Amino acid sequence: xxxxxxxxxxxxxxxxxxxxxxxxxxxxxxxxxxxxxxxxxxxxxxxxxxxxxxxxxxxxx
Numbered sequence: 001x002x003x004x005x006x007x008x009x010x011x012x013x014x015x016x017x018x019x020x021x022x023x024x025x026x027x028x029x030x031x032x033x034x035x036x037x038x039x040x041x042x043x044x045x046x047x048x049x050x051x052x053x054x055x056x057x058x059x060x061x
Contacts, residue, residue: 006060008044011037014054 009023011033018024025040027033030053037056041048046058 007057008046008060009040009058011040011056011058012054017052017055 007022009025010018011025011027012018013027013030013033015024015026025033025036027036033054033056037048037058040046040058044058044060046060048056048058050056
């Protein structure tokens, strides 16, 4: 199975902005969110995109 053009993870400090159906990581602070985002980006071999100050997505292009 080859994953292309998928959302691999969502990282947020505001769980109200995230739909169900994806791997969601809830963080308490912006620093924690940025740290988890950087680690997951490397682990998942994806690309992180900031959609807002409270929300990042990691995608596979």
